[in-house]
Amino acid sequence: MTTNNTSTTQQTIKFGADRLTIEDVCAIANGAHAEMNNDAAFNEKIDRGVAFLERLLKDEGVIYGVTTGYGDSCTVAIPPKLVDELPLHLTRFHGCGLGEVLAPQQARAVLATRLCSLSQGVSGVSHELLNQLVTLINHDIVPRIPEEGSVGASGDLTPLSYVAATLIGERDVIYKGEVRPTAEVFNELGITPIQLRPKEGLALMNGTSVMTALACLAYKRAEYLAQMATKITAMVSVAMQGNDFHFDEALFAVKPHPGQQLIASWLRSDLQAERPPRNSDRLQDRYSLRCAPHVIGVLQDSLPWLRQMIENELNSANDNPIIDGDNERVLHGGHFYGGHIAMAMDTLKTAVANIADLLDRQMAQLMDYKFNNGLPFNLTGAMGERKPINHGFKAVQIGISAWTAEALKHTMPASVFSRSTECHNQDKVSMGTIASRDCLRVLQLTEQVTAASLLAATQAIELRKRDEELNASHLSPALTKMNEAVLEHFEPVIEDRPLEQDLRLFIDMIQHQHWPLYR
Template identity: 80%
Template sequence: MVIWNSNMTENIRDSICFGAGRLTIEDVTDIAGGASVRLNDTAEFTSKIQRGTAFLERLLEDEGVIYGVTTGYGDSCTVAIPTELVDELPLHLTRFHGCGLGDNLDHQQARAVLATRLCSLSQGVSGVSLELLQQIVTLINHDIAPRIPQEGSVGASGDLTPLSYLAASLIGEREVIYKGEIKPTADVYSQLGISPIKLKPKEGLALMNGTSVMTALACLAFKRAEYLAQISTRITAMVSVAMQGNDFHFDKALFAVKPHPGQQQIASWLRDDLQANRPPRNSDRLQDRYSLRCAPHVIGTLQDSLPWLRQLIENELNSANDNPIIDGDNECVLHGGHFYGGHIALAMDTLKTVIANIADLLDRQMAQLMDYKFNNGLPFNLTGSTGSRKPINHGFKAVQIGISAWTAEALKHTMPASVFSRSTECHNQDKVSMGTIASRDCLRVLELTEQVASASLLAATQAIELRKRQGELEQDQISPALQAMVKSVRKDFEVVNEDRPLEQELRLFVGKIQQQNWKMYN
């Protein structure tokens, strides 16, 4: 779970406008963190929305055949819906999809889902009313989030089952998250004087037939990954100092000959962090092991992937991704498969792999740092104990085991979800994206890697303090950036001299990383 703090929301605008232009990943994460929203109030936007609904109403009056409006859904598209039952069909769609299981999305994730669905419907080609769009705005601005179980979507026809919980909340059914509690939607509406809406014939399908859950989670994952590239670079610099590593491995001229811009950025950040008069090395090793020497190449794959991952995610965010598309301007109904979440599946399968590689990198750095055979004179397991009590103290021994376990689990989750397409729904949905599973996997890999980073940050801080204690590192031999980082960590972390449980400190620093507590690089 990510909890946004003031550092993350300091630039949030008073209100984010829908229907006036493209939204960004940052817009979604700002809304997840508490930003308010509004609809574009221009006549142009209002008219576009109204033309779509008016066109649908005329088709119904003329007894036109419209998928999901006058027909059943999916493989049932050959079933004609009697005119007198058309109005009830969207309600049945929301209800029979109320079968999600697993843990619920947290409050901020559910707010992000509201934002991504509102963005898609605000494209003006889904045949929904202004009243429906405004109801989503009302939920966001009253900080009411639908309770959405995580499991039950195959990612095409979009996120049908999880989005049914959003649809249900708009009509006053099921449950919502409000003021930190799960409550019946009807009770919250009554308390706040909110009226449930009645879904028009196309609106159940428009709400549910799309990629908004996977896209919301992808937006949140992207921002965490973006920060993880920075914190893992900072930790690597700290480990290099503690290990008495070679800073020439990050030389500007060296990286000029391999021009991956993200990789060059990581090397540049490392150079900045290592700008100090380094102490004499206690090693004749000309080349550090790969987990230090190749850190820009590992973290750089994440950094270089971010621009094109952003493109994939933001294009999906700003798309109309339901079916059919209702073109009110040209008065036609376009049947297709825009609910297919393949681009988000690709983005999340890719991102979780590069993130897991960060966990593996830090795991290897920690294995070196705590092993007296490789750490250039640091104590066994980074224990701070000395003298007669040293034999019974074990420092970071168990933490290193934990790092190994979290890394292994992260690596295990890198199997691409998108290759597990399953034919479903009477073989109508015979090729599906699994994009939502990929997004959930990615968030789990991020959580595990943030745990590795938390432990690595504490271990690197401990190692630097031990170097100082041993008289092998002076304060002026550490760059100002690393001095500030160590000082900040030490506010909540005492050097481990006598063994103590470290769980609460590890959890605290996982939270700080998820909150993006430290401003890293410009």
């Protein structure tokens, strides 16, 4: 549930109350504050789990990961005098992550997803631990989390060890843009490191929170890309003098995928203008225009069930064992297995890569004088004697193909590459975090394709206008608005110039969802 703090206008997300949404996690990732539910029933549920664990320990009960070793070492009994040290060792021996470090936005999302899981009240953690996670979020203290080292079961052990280490004042954090020792930042801000209780190291680390955090961020980016690809398709259709009857409502009524129908309706709205004279008598446009609703519609139709899978994982208790304080039971299972996120991300990255491929094919048509119905080759804006030495978007189109090829290469499903690890205790694992990371890479590449396609489509429209083949009556209000918005930041290419900075600017604007597109 999302609320607003009226005194500071700072958005605040409440944990331990209603189900959280993908948007709530993204809000935390982008700077929103967190607060715990203060309801008496919630507080009592947390207390019952902690009290039950304490009684079991006094009675010398056997609890996995509390009075035993971890994983294949579950048969190793821990002497009572060493039980309190066990979670500290868990955090430390998992401090072996490698690769790039998660961006602060991503690490904040990890804090939110882990806090949401532990707030289900069946992990046996204390209020002190939950409040320490809230403190990190609200002070914008971000654990430095290397992205590599998780097989997605038992959860995200290695990357989440960096969260656990931060709570106890160890390792490094990113604070005000700098990587600094956690202990130093805590001392500066007067934050007291917590001491992990016997189950708390396992509760923090043995879950799916890294893959789920990345999935939430990926979902919102993909949702926007479906809209951007639709808008660009409409622009390309106008620039190519395409046929708007391909998106007729009656046509789509007979193939009733709701997402596909929605994309077609957006295209109809964008193309609702006077049709300009055409240089082609082609009855049917090539597939990358004619079938655009069918391609983008696959992504659009996937979003509802992807949301269900991601949000169910987000709002789950996904560690092991589950501590049922109400009925005083310890439930040993495998909720750390990230198969649902793995499937969601393998699916999403494939749908997104198809968007890159669609736009790549549209751009190939748009820049090829043999197919673009009279536009200059490579969309060069030069004229007269300057035309032969100018090459317009030639290299950009090569780049689009390169980025698309790499995106398509990353669609190999990660979830089928399970490895048997940890003395064959973890003999079937999800690879969910790798799938999430792959999806983010595909999104980045597709956003690059999208930015380049947006500039090329704008260039094409401006060339038609310059040559008096288009005028204001030929563009719908929606496309006029989009075209003007792009031209606020982009000068059409007449003489060749480097376009890297233009591309980087528009990639950034796409990633920050700069333009509201469809509602």
